Amino acid sequence: MVIDDHPAVVAGAEQWYGTSERPIEVVAAGATTGAAWTPPGDTADVVVFDLQLNGGLPAYGELRRLVDAGRRVVVYTMRDDERTALTCLDIGASTFLTKAEGRDHLLAATVAVAEDRSYTPPALAGAIGANTAPDRPRLSDREQEVLIEWFQCESKRLVAERLGITERTVNTYLDRVRIKYANAGREAGTKATLVARALQDGLIQIDDL
Template identity: 30%
Template sequence: MLPADPSRTPGDLRFLLIDDHPAVRQGLNLLLESNGYTPGVEAGTCAEAKGCLERAAFDLALLDLSLADGSGLDLLADLAEHGIRTLVYSMHEDPGTIDRALRCGANGYVTKREEPGVLLEGIEGVLRGECFVSARAGLSLDEAACAPATDPLFLLSDQERAIFSAMARGVSNMEVAESLGISPRTVETYLTRMVNKLGLSNVRALRKFAINGPEQNPESRGSV
């Protein structure tokens, strides 16, 4: 399927595949090749992706959000500045992440638990200039819209909820990292995302919120 310009063929289109798992990148290229597209240029980190942007032009980026050196969300502005449309392809299904990705400039969102055909449909839709949100991602957003306003933790992912629960018990970041099998730096990244999702001022306010609960009037940005 082609973008609006009829003079270009599928083989003319240039893809940038940004994912920290080589096997995923290989699978994406197999999907592209089997549908008449040219294999994409691969990047496993934010730094590698930015280097690719400086060396070549691309039509579409397939972007994972969890990269070794940062969040894929931080690349959305760079991709847009280079005139590249972006389809997020991520394991994250929580509505907060999906909403933030779309607000930050993503042209579509497909979760990794969906069939390859859904991803291909997303690629084709974004290339046509559409905003494509897969059925699973759309359902997550719909559920968030219907969620009671009294549940401020609804926007947190399962991993973030686990960290929030640990904070409520007074567990240190190092202990959280060890219990979840992730690095302390990754825990810090999660904490920053949680602060943003919950509209808090900083990690100290987040920890206070976790310990005292929502009824204790946490320090939101609107109150500082």
């Protein structure tokens, strides 16, 4: 579903989704997040969210409510500054996309998020690359290997198959990584946030994704 207070943006997104190679159904749209909590918006796999509803301050509180409810959120905004992008990831947004990045990135981001895959458009890559986090947890070689494989695979089952370990072991390594980041004061509760942390710390490069 699309949450945006500009009808032209909503109409444009619906047209892009409907004519993509892999059609995406927009089940609901609205100018406020209220549409996300009522049928049929509450059934949407992905919420495309305008961070500045009604031209005001960034709606971080509304974003947090969506994330805390388990919704997959693509932040879609006119803002393109590093601080806003990283704040959205820290809250738990699946990815951050500027409206200037256009049709192809919006379609690709929506499909990736629906499939629980990471997606890093140019603006987000720039924000992550410009950020320097001082508290870098020490990950073991095996933890890094599992983490990078997970970024490149569509599921933990595929990671397990590629590395010759069990899916439970994959989960164990990823849990260890999240705990280390949490202990460093840098929460990484979602896959998108883990990608951001890994990029910030130089564990991976954009080309690795």
